[in-house]
Amino acid sequence: MTGTAAPIIDIRDLTVTFIGGRKPVHAVNGVTLAIQPAEVLALLGESGSGKSVTLRSLLGLHPPGRTSIGGSIQVAGKDVMALSGRALADFRGKTVSMIFQEPLLALDPVYTVGAQIAETIQRHEAVSRVKARARALALLQKVRIPSPERRLDAFPHEMSGGMRQRAMIALALACNPQILLADEPTTALDATVQIQILLLLRELQRELGLTVILVTHDIGVAVEVADRVAVMYAGRIVETGPVREIIRNPRHPYTQGLLASRAHGAMTGSRLDAIPGSPPDLADLPPGCSFAPRCKHAKATCVETAPEIRSVTADHWMRCMLDAEAAE
Amino acid sequence: MLFYALKRLIYVLPVAFGVSVVCFLLVHITPGDPLTAVLPVDASAELQAQMRAIYGFDKPLPVQYVIWLGKVLTGDLGTSIATGRAVLTEVSRAVGNTLILSAVATIIGFFLGCLFGFVAGYYRDSAMDRLASTLSVLGVSVPHYWLGMVMVIIFSVQLNWLPATGAGPGGSAEWAWDWDHIRHLILPAVTMSVIPMGVIARTVRALVAEILSQDFILALAAKGLTDRGIFIHVVKNAAPTALAVMGLQLGYLLGGSILIETVFSWPGTGFLLNAAIFQRDLPLLQGTILVLAMFFVLLNLLVDVMQTALDPRIQRG
Numbered sequence: 001m002t003g004t005a006a007p008i009i010d011i012r013d014l015t016v017t018f019i020g021g022r023k024p025v026h027a028v029n030g031v032t033l034a035i036q037p038a039e040v041l042a043l044l045g046e047s048g049s050g051k052s053v054t055l056r057s058l059l060g061l062h063p064p065g066r067t068s069i070g071g072s073i074q075v076a077g078k079d080v081m082a083l084s085g086r087a088l089a090d091f092r093g094k095t096v097s098m099i100f101q102e103p104l105l106a107l108d109p110v111y112t113v114g115a116q117i118a119e120t121i122q123r124h125e126a127v128s129r130v131k132a133r134a135r136a137l138a139l140l141q142k143v144r145i146p147s148p149e150r151r152l153d154a155f156p157h158e159m160s161g162g163m164r165q166r167a168m169i170a171l172a173l174a175c176n177p178q179i180l181l182a183d184e185p186t187t188a189l190d191a192t193v194q195i196q197i198l199l200l201l202r203e204l205q206r207e208l209g210l211t212v213i214l215v216t217h218d219i220g221v222a223v224e225v226a227d228r229v230a231v232m233y234a235g236r237i238v239e240t241g242p243v244r245e246i247i248r249n250p251r252h253p254y255t256q257g258l259l260a261s262r263a264h265g266a267m268t269g270s271r272l273d274a275i276p277g278s279p280p281d282l283a284d285l286p287p288g289c290s291f292a293p294r295c296k297h298a299k300a301t302c303v304e305t306a307p308e309i310r311s312v313t314a315d316h317w318m319r320c321m322l323d324a325e326a327a328e
Numbered sequence: 329m330l331f332y333a334l335k336r337l338i339y340v341l342p343v344a345f346g347v348s349v350v351c352f353l354l355v356h357i358t359p360g361d362p363l364t365a366v367l368p369v370d371a372s373a374e375l376q377a378q379m380r381a382i383y384g385f386d387k388p389l390p391v392q393y394v395i396w397l398g399k400v401l402t403g404d405l406g407t408s409i410a411t412g413r414a415v416l417t418e419v420s421r422a423v424g425n426t427l428i429l430s431a432v433a434t435i436i437g438f439f440l441g442c443l444f445g446f447v448a449g450y451y452r453d454s455a456m457d458r459l460a461s462t463l464s465v466l467g468v469s470v471p472h473y474w475l476g477m478v479m480v481i482i483f484s485v486q487l488n489w490l491p492a493t494g495a496g497p498g499g500s501a502e503w504a505w506d507w508d509h510i511r512h513l514i515l516p517a518v519t520m521s522v523i524p525m526g527v528i529a530r531t532v533r534a535l536v537a538e539i540l541s542q543d544f545i546l547a548l549a550a551k552g553l554t555d556r557g558i559f560i561h562v563v564k565n566a567a568p569t570a571l572a573v574m575g576l577q578l579g580y581l582l583g584g585s586i587l588i589e590t591v592f593s594w595p596g597t598g599f600l601l602n603a604a605i606f607q608r609d610l611p612l613l614q615g616t617i618l619v620l621a622m623f624f625v626l627l628n629l630l631v632d633v634m635q636t637a638l639d640p641r642i643q644r645g
Contacts, residue, residue, distance in 0.1 A: 059549075059550050061546060089549075089552050089553065089554045091552070092549065092550055093551035094552055097550065097551060098547070098551075100543060100546075100547055100550075102543065105542060105544060106543045106544050106547040107547070108548065108564075108565070109565070110565055110568075110638075110639055110640060111564070119557075120551045120552065123552050123553060123557065124552055155640045155641070157640075157641055171551065174551075175552075
């Protein structure tokens, strides 16, 4: 999928630091990512690895007073960091839209689902109320909500979890965005509903040619929908490559640990192979490789200097120095 | 919606019954016979018995209650012992005056309270928040009769801008919407508005802060709404609770304005209650309390129905 075409999303050396608290928290520490049009990228990592923070930066959603952001973000030819006020609001939902982890919390409880979708359409396009409502209905049909006419006037609390997430997807697609950001879209759902939502996302992505960034902590979800995976740890991308390549040939010790800790494929009765220790304190990051304290292959050099990004194959990159020594 | 309103209306009946029983018993719980206030101290036992029979006090209590209730339902609240006028006439005039005072005070308090509450909630922990929060805490903590006296000293005695007492020129108790009457309304209404202002400001501040911390605010920003668009959502989320608090405050003011009405000699229910207590005018006291209590019940009903109309989650709950 990594062609030579111009990327639709180009993130260079992104850093996000929250400065509200007692100590600055370095949530994202130099993320560089290029995503091609119609590509589906899964941003994989555990809680606090900076994946959601990276995603929100793409929409400029961090409160300016309490965050300091570095690097550059180009999305569909626009410099997101230079946007503000009205221009930023015009960009959000129109070029790039977002779906959230818990649709019950992400939908306004006192507005009907139809009103919320129509509001988005009327915000970005000069259409009448009636027409916006008709389009909202078409969107609900598109995401295959049962009896969509009735759901148009339903409140979020009157719908099931899966239906709410479908409504959220309809809302996100209301203004035909080029890019869809999905922040753990299936985490709050039952396993059976999860797979339906993922299939729907994949189908809509193909049909509409959407570029998707999907944030998840679940490798299974990434395998299901993504073309490419980027593994994040402590605010950095530690390994990226095509999804099959990453599953079959993980090179970074953290990715290897993640794959080994899955229940899937493990022998019954055997202990799951968990990664020892816990992620580093983002307010107090170690100078060298941030995974070194938990890495079973770590050497003295790992603790001292941060590893550079290196190529494994043409489209498989990672950030670890051990593999280089082992390979040579 | 209509069904809910009707159902809620039916729930009012037992409450209203309870209220009427308590009001009726009030006269009989209080020490001393209501007649002792009007009869001369040396009245003969014969005369006392005669008077009891006239007022119906010689019959057993349940019978007295049924007779009393029957009269109340037909609009007869009895006769004031002190003035000899019908209690209903006295009470309805006082209720009108109190309603004007409380409603104006609640409206002022609601607008100022919402203003302070939204500013404080939106700019949390800023200097604006601290100023608005201090004002609202002062509003609920300063004794309002004291504030009333201070207002009288400043605006009536020192500056001589506004009249200190009464509801109209020449001590008239009849209300009219002209400047001569409104002049009299300003000081008591502003003094009274301080209480709902403080309560509403604090409620709205907490509400706004809570709403702004929710995920859907971020989602609204992510779909491209401007700060003004998001503000409308915040208002709609805060409205049910804010209106409920406003309704309850209006209820409290309707019944609990004895102090302010006395300070400003405002001819409302509080003033009337005060007079009825000191003159031992039991029929008047009974009638006033009954009317005020029913007001409170109906106001609660109104708030409930309004809240359901505004917040779709309540009806099913």
